[in-house]
Amino acid sequence: MTKLQLSVAMGDYDRTRALFDGRVQIDGVDPIYMLLNPEEMFFRAMRSMDFDIAELSFSSYLVKHSKGDCPYIAIPVFLSRAFRHTSIYVRKDRIKKPEDLKGKRVGLPEYQLTANVWARAILQDDFGVWPEDVTWVRGGIDTPGRPEKIKLQLPANVKVEVAPEGKTISELLDQGDIDGFIGPRPPSRSALANPNIGWLFDDPTAVAKDYYRRTGVFPIMHVVGIRKELAAQHPWLPGAVFKAFTQSKAAALALLSDTSATKVTLPFVEEQLKAARETMGDDYWSYGVAPALKTLETFVRHHHSQGLSARLMSVDELFHPATYETYSI
Template sequence: MPDLDLTIGTYLYEHTAALIDGTVAIEGVDATFETAPLISDTFRRMVQGDFDVAELGLTYFLRTFDLDDAPFLALPIFPNRNFRHSALFVNTAAGIEKPQDLAGRTIGEFALFGHDPGVWMKGILAEDYGVSPDQCRWVIGGTDHPIPSFDWIPQPVPAGVDIRHAADGQTLGAMLEAGAIDALLSVDVPRAFLDGSRRITRLFPDYEPVERAYYRRTGIFPMMHLVAIRKELAQRPGLVQAIYRAFAQAKDVTAQKYRAGAAKQHMAVMTPWFSELFAENRNLLGEDWWPYGLAANRKAVDTFLRYHHEQGLSKHLLTSQDIFVPGLLDS
């Protein structure tokens, strides 16, 4: 039987590179991989029907579940994950010194109300610090480049939450530096901050210990994206298992390079003291520090699903059982 032709969209990460360059193949599939400089372009093209399988931001994926005929199911492959306390920036003149000070303030948010880091941090702010989204005003836009509203994906507006889009030509980074907004929740670090502006700082300046403590307390390494497949393809015998195995193998190719590199103090990596950081991360996060599969990620996924519903972005409270392909529920 000839291989199945599939077009797959994903970002070029170090842990997907072996798939994209052909080092790792998907059994029974003739795959064409496509990437894009902006991952949101891959999301858009998946939603618009250009891909059979693609990386999707969690919130983008979940918003399709409120359509009359949800087109996708998820594979427990998480190509993008990051701790997100570091994603909150504040104007230094706004008098915001602790999370509770965000109540009553105007906060910019990148791209859409409830982008993936936004869902995580709003959930954490509400759960850990008592600040819920309805206590703030929200301005949606681009961090350093103006972006229009993403009209290709549902845009639920939660009741009782003050949300508006930035005006044409405005950027959230410039608004934060000027004091037009008090804080910014963004996957992108504002250019002014990177350039050393004294008008912008992180809400958690020493964020690494905060994020490590969060992991020790919760066991959650927040994922931003998963891999989605069209429902009609998910029914093909053995296909989702083959895709899952290939993504896992590609990830393991990279992970093994880091494990082997420890013996030579990672001399192929140009970051000083990287070996110490690698050892510290491995000690905290475990041997499989970037896990795929549902067993290792169920708590994190279900937490995101709960936050998504609590923030008015899902009509129904979904669980992992609802969104993942049945053939990988035991992964």
Template structure:
């Protein structure tokens, strides 16, 4: 059988690298590896339909599903997960000392639809009673002017979202107090440079995130994998084979963290750190599959509808390809 030549665009992480570098094969396929930056990949998928298989923002995919856009189908392969208490920054002179103080503040985001914001807003509502409509949202570039939403949004009237001035940055506006708070996937330069005007809302964010996991058992999902719909129509076996390959790649990455004869990662005590995380989160710290991650997906669907990103409350089965419903990431 002639193999399919398929492009694969995703971030070069330990759990994707074995497929990108050829150590793990997708059965029936020859992979054309295209490692890249996720924000660029997302826009190329949404605007140009540029890749056969790609890493994709979960929130943008939910918006597309809600709108009936079926250029790609999603697989429950979660290449990015991250706790996000660490992603909330505040102006130290704003009077904000605890999450409840965020009510009525001006809150910056690069994009309202980013999955990091989806989880932060949901967490603030669930844990602290701060709803999306309780603050004023402002979007724009973090370190350079510009930016904007990947997909045009039509938010409910009660949620206020306006762009920052075209010549300004979120980083600058947070530092000088024109923003009270900021959600960002990486620390703004004002914070990393030691500017005393900028701080984290949760200084001990690791403890906060561990407590959040103990309470909710949720490890926030950021990205999934999508496959071109036309390919799946022609080759119904493809989603399952892609899923199985990524499961094997993840297993290899997790196994390498346990090797102590020669450390595979450039970090002392990595095996001990991995064991500590397993003690908290369980044996498989990074689940793939609909069954294994249903509760986290249901959180996201509730948050997306509450934020007005989706016009109705989607079900998990609407989000992923049916052939993956029963697949497990247990090898």
């Protein structure tokens, strides 16, 4: 059988490296891999559909999938997961606790970014700060004039302003023109050098661990999508892609657990790995629907309530049917 030559866009992670270097193969596929940053990858996937298989913003996928016009169908491979308590920065001279954000102005690069959906969900569920309680100011983090990559129809009570021309939201935060900042990347270095700017939560790791213990939710940022026509033409493809990404993650975790020589350029890796397993179990970075059910249900609920999904989707609608169950031996 001639293998399918398919373009695959993904991030450069330990969990994708075995695919990129060829240790793990996608059955039936001759891949052309591109390691890209999220902004380029998501923009090209959603604007011009440049890739056959692509890592996708979970939020962007859901915006389009809920309207039935997404060119990709997702599989439950969660290449990026993160507790977004570290994504909320504030003017510490004004904001002492999360509830202080009510009535304030908060900058963000795009309203619909997955990290921002999760941050707003945390503020709403745990601290009673609803999206309509804040005036959102949209702009680039380091470059002025960043637009939403997808056209949105937000509820009338959600207030979104565009940053002044030529201004970044990092500059606005540094100058005191906004009270907070939420995004998947931190503000600029010059803003972080301001002693009045810092994380909303003084110990975000402790707050995130408490959040997980209470909710069982480990936020999902990115999924993997396959062009719909390819999945329809080759019914075996979604299962093959899911299998390969799962094997690649397993290879990364095996290396991470080999402490004879640290595989990442960071101290205390053994301690962090032990702590993660004690808090979240051995399969702490799970792929597949069943282990992530609480997380998925939480996200689709908030995504819809924040005005981003055209309708409230069920988890059963999110992914290709072939990837809801896998074989066992």
